[in-house]
Amino acid sequence: MHTTTGRPLAPRGVTSPLNCRLPGVRLRCPPRGCTTGRQATFGPADVESLIPDTLEDMAQDAEFQRTAERLRREGQAALTREERMKRQRSLDNLGVPSFYKMVQDGGVTTLKRSPAKIFQLNIGLYCNQACTHCHVESSPKRTEMMSKETADRCIELLKSCHTVNTLDITGGAPELNSQFRYLVKEAAELGIDIIDRCNLTVLLEPGQEDLPQFLADHKVHVVASLPCYSEKNVNKQRGAGVFERSIWGLQALNRLGYGQEGTGLNLDLVYNPGGPSLAPPQATLEAAYKQELMDAHGIEFNRLFCLNNMPIKRFADFLIRRGKLDEYMQLLLDNFNPAAAEGLMCRDTVNVGWDGRIYDCDFNQQLEIGAMRHGENGSKNDSKGPVTVFNITSLDELTGGPIACDNHCFGCTAGAGSSCQGETV
Numbered sequence: 001m002h003t004t005t006g007r008p009l010a011p012r013g014v015t016s017p018l019n020c021r022l023p024g025v026r027l028r029c030p031p032r033g034c035t036t037g038r039q040a041t042f043g044p045a046d047v048e049s050l051i052p053d054t055l056e057d058m059a060q061d062a063e064f065q066r067t068a069e070r071l072r073r074e075g076q077a078a079l080t081r082e083e084r085m086k087r088q089r090s091l092d093n094l095g096v097p098s099f100y101k102m103v104q105d106g107g108v109t110t111l112k113r114s115p116a117k118i119f120q121l122n123i124g125l126y127c128n129q130a131c132t133h134c135h136v137e138s139s140p141k142r143t144e145m146m147s148k149e150t151a152d153r154c155i156e157l158l159k160s161c162h163t164v165n166t167l168d169i170t171g172g173a174p175e176l177n178s179q180f181r182y183l184v185k186e187a188a189e190l191g192i193d194i195i196d197r198c199n200l201t202v203l204l205e206p207g208q209e210d211l212p213q214f215l216a217d218h219k220v221h222v223v224a225s226l227p228c229y230s231e232k233n234v235n236k237q238r239g240a241g242v243f244e245r246s247i248w249g250l251q252a253l254n255r256l257g258y259g260q261e262g263t264g265l266n267l268d269l270v271y272n273p274g275g276p277s278l279a280p281p282q283a284t285l286e287a288a289y290k291q292e293l294m295d296a297h298g299i300e301f302n303r304l305f306c307l308n309n310m311p312i313k314r315f316a317d318f319l320i321r322r323g324k325l326d327e328y329m330q331l332l333l334d335n336f337n338p339a340a341a342e343g344l345m346c347r348d349t350v351n352v353g354w355d356g357r358i359y360d361c362d363f364n365q366q367l368e369i370g371a372m373r374h375g376e377n378g379s380k381n382d383s384k385g386p387v388t389v390f391n392i393t394s395l396d397e398l399t400g401g402p403i404a405c406d407n408h409c410f411g412c413t414a415g416a417g418s419s420c421q422g423e424t425v
């Protein structure tokens with residue numbers, strides 16, 4: 001390990017913030033389609049949609065094409081089953097009993113639901129991007145979207161639950177879903193925190209010209225993905241041209257007061273490693289991000305959330321193709337942290353899919369591991385069918401129930417822990 005930088009050594013397998021740094025890299029050009037310079041006041045009307053570029057990238061990416069072909073041939077359920085078996089084989093080789101046992105042996109508080117604080121809605125999988133590590137496998141080709149009926153039921157549940165303090169809206173690119181603005185307007189009247197998990201490039205999509213102002217008007221808390229402050233690393237993970245557009249999006253939000261003290265307009269960024277390593281310490285990386293983004297682009301933001309990559313879906317494919325799944329599972333186990341398990345987001349989050357099914361988290365949603373009722377233990381025999389927003393009377397009904405953990409959960413308990421709000425310790 002290099003020690004010549006004078007920076008503290010990171011724990012084993014943790015990405016150094018320096019890996020994210022490419023000295024001298026600056027925003028070289030404005031977004032595609034824009035004819036003016038970086039500091040110019042160009043607007044979304046000058047910029048073309050990212051979607052044709054994303055589709056072209058997908059068509060030229062051999063890994064995408066192979067996965068799409070297998071999906072057509074074998075179906076999503078079969079691929080998810082196979083992926084789970086591969087993770088399990090890795091853990092068996094490592095002699096790990098189960099996630100539950102590890103948690104129990106670590107002296108962690110029993111994994112049960114507390115009263116819900118965060119109501120997280122994944123309102124659709126359609127996205128203008130198709131990132132390499134996307135755990136929901138979103139792209140412009142996905143068509144799943146929440147209906148008005150389901151959105152209405154979610155609002156009813158939200159209104160009747162007095163413990164929830166946050167509506168967390170995710171996707172796909174949630175803003176491209178027809179129910180997004182309706183949900184925001186309804187929730188804004190309740191005076192709770194509304195999170196928009198924004199990919200930033202959506203702010204430049206045609207038809208979204210008024211989106212930044214809409215978000216500001218409703219005091220929506222923007223949590224935006226920016227896995228590095230270097231153009232090269234961001235584009236590698238999220239697609240060509242994404243970095244420039246993300247910078248433009250951040251500048252547009254800053255102009256409205258986002259990320260600045262005293263405005264009440266919160267702008268947080270999300271980092272995830274570019275490969276099979278753990279996130280570096282959040283505070284260290286946040287300081288580096290703040291400095292780099294201010295120096296290079298005049299950008300301000302509030303907090304940085306560091307997330308580990310979950311060994312599921314596109315990232316699992318990435319690991320399997322490179323023969324690195326065992327190594328990554330070993331890394332997660334070596335860094336298993338009981339303290340991180342105390343703060344697991346599934347303890348106080350209720351997650352809902354676009355079709356109204358309820359899950360313990362967005363990862364479980366993508367693996368189709370539904371939330372359990374009281375008394376269930378997760379086996380197929382005791383399931384009375386999926387728990388949905390339509391067959392519960394209140395979110396309170398879920399309190400005290402079991403959490404459906406499985407072999408991917410080690411991604412949440414490694415190092416300082418990982419959740420939609422960043423570290424958990």
Ligand code: SF4
Pocket residue numbers: 127128129130131133134135136137138139171172173199225238
């Ligand atoms: S990671 Fe986010 S922006 Fe990227 S494809 Fe998935 S949903 Fe879209």
Ligand code: SF4
Pocket residue numbers: 344345346347360361362363364403404405406408409412
């Ligand atoms: S993957 Fe979901 S259920 Fe598993 S520990 Fe993480 S948040 Fe909890």
